[in-house]
Amino acid sequence: MSKTLKSIRGMHDVLPDKTPAWQHLETALQETASAFGYEEIRMPIVEQTRLFARSIGEVTDIVEKEMYTFDDRNGESLTLRPEGTAGCVRACLQHGLIHNQQRRLWYVGPMFRHERPQKGRYRQFHQFGVETFGVAGPELDVELIQMARSLWSRLGIEDVRLEINTLGEPDARARHRAVLVEYLEAHADALDEEARRRLHDNPLRVLDSKNPAIQEILEAAPRLADYLDEESAADFARSCELLDALGIPYRVNPRLVRGLDYYNKMVFEWVTDSLGAQGTICAGGRYDGLVEQLGGRSTPAAGFAMGLERLLELVGEPADAARADVYVIVPEADRQAAALALAERLRGTLAGRRVQCNLDGGSLKAQFKRADRSGAETAVIVEDATGEQVSIKPLRGEGEQRTVTSPQLDDLLAKVPADAL
Secondary structure (H helix, E strand, O other): OOOOOOOOOOOOOOOOOOHHHHHHHHHHHHHHHHHOOOEEOOOOOEEEHHHHHHHOOOOOHHHHHHOEEEEOOOOOEEEEOOOOHHHHHHHHHHOOOOOOOOEEEEEEEEEEOOOOOEOOEOOEEEEEEEEEEOOOOHHHHHHHHHHHHHHHHHHOOOOOEEEEEEOOOHHHHHHHHHHHHHHHHHOHHHOOHHHHHHHHHOHHHHHHOOOHHHHHHHOOOOOHHHHOOHHHHHHHHHHHHHHHHHOOOOEEOOOOOOOOOOOEEEEEEEEOOOOOOOOEEEEEEEOOOHHHHOOOOOOOEEEEEEEHHHHHHHHOOOOOOOOOOEEEEOOOHHHHHHHHHHHHHHHHHOOOOOEEEOOOOOOHHHHHHHHHHOOOOEEEEEOOOOOOEEEEEEOOOOOOOEEEEHHHHHHHHHHOOHHHO
């Protein structure tokens, strides 16, 4: 057995050459949410286990098989959060954030599910989510879809399509559930093990089966749309009307369900064919009963979540992933103090740009190699111990090395556009 310690299976390090892509994506997510009037909330990654059992549903795959649950030293059952909505609702109730008021919130961070690791599906994964409380109409559902579309545009993601459905209210689902179970029982011999397990505990999840044989059986299965309550049907029609008016293409998918029990009415997914089997990159919908279910007053609510790892597969590397813009080279040890002072001054002059200073000696050749590896566009060489004389040398493209005074350097670099450094 190897003595080298490694990360836990399905939980990955994000190394320095990848963090610029994460930062680029996270900035886009945060700025898009802010543009729609959402505020950030940060919740603990550990919650009481009963929070998820009550919200997600005790017979869901997440609660039954996928949660990381343990007893702490006080004997209390705790769980690493498998999703963000339940914790967000708990925080809102605990701190009185949604009492008689609307609230728009966003969060980002790691989630944990003990699944079989594969590309696009990990045991520690990162989600960005938005949650809105106190808005009852389908207009909110459409604005959430609009927000996701704005993000795709900003990130240059094109190969995505929108699928929508309505789950109706609990009474409607109960009527549909009874006839769906009866239908599936008549085809029990043709169901696979997973479908038979879900048949009586969570039959709606059978509709989400990826087994082609099950999908063929489902073609003639009773449809939830035929059992909808009037309000849900009217809200769904209004959502479709608004999507049409906004020019947002969509497909009504009657088999679209959610793996969490708290959803009702409108649900949606943005999917792509570019990621293989893990094609869903954003999923959400309405969950009007969850706040009351967790001990609060009846409060309309809706939101969505998207997995960052899957988004990164689509977005790729940002154009500005260099780790430095300017690299300060120190030819002699007695010039190190001057170099540090110069680098600090340049960080002020070149606000928002990255200035890296050589710190561990080495020949000029070795330092220029480090400068090149840093991704910097420009090298600045300290020519004397006072730092008054410096040389500037382009590291990318054309241009000759020239010597200037330190104040001239500040003025020169300040006039250079950021994308030219």
